[in-house]
Amino acid sequence: MRMYDLITKKKHGQVLTDEEIQFMIDGYVKGDIPDYQMSAMLMAIWFQGMTDHEITELTKVMAKSGDMIDLSAIAGKKVDKHSTGGVGDKTTLICAPIVAACGGKVAKMSGRGLGHTGGTVDKLESIPGYQTALSREQFFKTVNDCGVSVIGQSGNLAPADKKLYALRDVTATVDSIPLIASSIMSKKLAAGSDCILLDVKTGSGAFMKTLDDSIKLAQTMVAIGELAGRRTVALITDMDTPLGYGIGNSIEVMESMDVLKGHGPADLTEVSLQLAANMLYLVGKGTPEECRQMAEKAIADGSAFETFCKMVRAQGGDDSVLRDYTKFQQAPYRAEVKAERSGYITKMNAEEIGETSVVLGAGRETKESAIDFSAGLILHKKYGDEVKAGDTLVTLYTSKEGALADAEKMYREAIAIGDEQPEKEPLVYARIEKDKVEKY
Template sequence: MDAIEVIRAKRDRRELTTAQIDWVIDAYTRGEVADEQMSALAMAILLNGMDRREIADWTLAMIRSGERMDWSSLDRPTADKHSTGGVGDKITLPLAPLVAACGAYVPQLSGRGLGHTGGTLDKLESIPGWRASLSNAEMLDVLRTAGAVVCAAGSGLAPADKKLYALRDVTGTVESIPLIASSIMSKKIAEGTGSLVLDVKVGSGAFMKTVPDARELAETMVALGTDAGVRTVALLTAMDRPLGLAVGNALEVAESIEVLSGGGPADVVELTVRLAREMLEAAGITGAKDPAKALADGSAMDVWRRMISAQGGDPDAPLPRAAETMTVEAPGSGVLTRLDAYAVGLAAWRLGAGRARKEDPVSAGAGVVLHAKPGDEVRAGQPLMTLHADEAQRFERALEALEGAYEVGEAAEERLPLIIDRITP
């Protein structure tokens, strides 16, 4: 077999055979297929698509390029959740300990932020001493100690995806649904979880801007998980406005701790509890403590403290704070009719909370704290949001990102419901 044959097949809108897919993924991982050849194939896939069998074969080939984790020694079911990313999406932080408090083990491999979307690992690294990199043995130890672990994926997990992910980012092929779905699901299936709940975001602050596109991605991923023997369900959830009131690393940790303490913004609490119930159901855990009660009685907080401590963090240490703040005031009195999620995420990024390249550092204390959400009444001159940054010169660019991002009028615009749809096999 050779790469040109495989490229031509997809260029000419033919199905790739299982043998072709297995060969090209293996050869690319070993360096036999060059980056420019895989770039051409990725573009052909973007333009001409793949059917369910091809996507499943592509995903399994990427899983076979590395190790597959095994949690069979644990005495309770495992459950995991994956979000496609958004602005203020800190749900993993309260969710993992909450589900563990209700009876499942939660092995959660997470990533870092890039561009306007935040990364779970960046948020947790704002906690003094907390470690993202764990060996497989350390992961198992933390799971047994705390019930949940949130850490970085090791280099042995789906290495073909790691190479292809970097290539897609620089070749204009990120938007391909077969490649998005197989990238996410190859890592999640290799992670070895018994069940998986997907949170597919929809709106300006999400990768998928429309409900039909998000539904197609969700259905594709649910099919991949089901075909691989992982119980998989997906929720389509709103990202046309930020989630919660805090956007930024330490700021989101603080808000997550509020949720674990029985408070926090209503939308964060609602989505956390709904996803927890979905995870418990997918894991086959019945008759467990209801997640809403586990937030109220402190048992989820107990797991959080054990989890953070087991990974070297100090759950009692003060969180980093940015050196400078600036208040953005409401331009008039009335109802906050609109607050664009993408613009807020972009502002937080420019304040230092995010990165443009994977190797860039992030500021733990930078970000945006909202004082109103769409539908809230505001008065002229009242604080609408507070910007946090380590350097005052960052405020100008953040304010540029927010130009036209919010409006005050007589009534709020129609918004997506927080939970739009549920996708099952």
């Protein structure tokens, strides 16, 4: 078998066999297939696409290139959740403890932030003492004891994906649905959960900017999950504007705790409840309606908040900060940005607001960048809200005094104030199960 022949085959739109996909990925990981040949294959896939069977086989081979985590030491059905990334997207911190409080098991490996999207691991590490690097035994014990554990991704999860992603990044082949879907799902299959809930973001702050592309990606990932023997459901959720009011690390933890205490922002609460209800549905806790009621009850009776606190203590964290936010590291510099005119907020570009938080120190510009846990911003007005000249639009927080002027300029460019009140977009656009798209 020669890589040259496989490139030719895919260039002409033909279907690769399971053996050919295995040969290609194994050879690339071992270093037998050079970057220039794999680059040609990636571009052929970008133009010609792949069948669901090809994508599933590619995903399975990528997953098996490293550790396949066996979660059988954890009692009960395990459910995983993946978000395609967004600004102010802190839903894992909310829906994971809700599911655990209702009897589900969530063994979650999360990533760090890069660019305009924040990582769950960075948010959790803003809690003093919280350990995101646990041994397998500690991880399993925490899930068995608390119903939930959120840790950082292990070093050897789907190494083929890591190598392919770096190549896609420099060959203009990142934006291919087969390649995005196999990249995400290879890590989910390797992580070992029985069921997977996908939160596919759409809009300016998302990787997929249009609803049609988001639905296509979701359908592809659901097909992969089901063909690989995992119950999989996807929700398409809005990321045209940031979720909630807070963007930053400790800022987002505080806002998540507000939701778990029953007084968080309405948009963040609603999306988190829908995600939690679908996770409970996947593990067989009832109908979608019953699962929604269970999720609401876990917030109302305080059990979801207590579950989160229990996980934090189990992982070495100081849960007193979750009750007294003044104990979090505080940013030494802050600035309020005021409205220069009256009207309505007619534009709020989530991606640009995410970039503003990076300038303040809340995100990474490179993989090596250090994170300032106290940096970020709190939006006082959001898309569609009425504003009066002189109203505070946003408060900026940073440890770098010089960053405030740049951040204010970026924030002002990310929004627009007009005379007509715009219509608000729905929070959840669609729900996708195997062979079924339900639009809301």
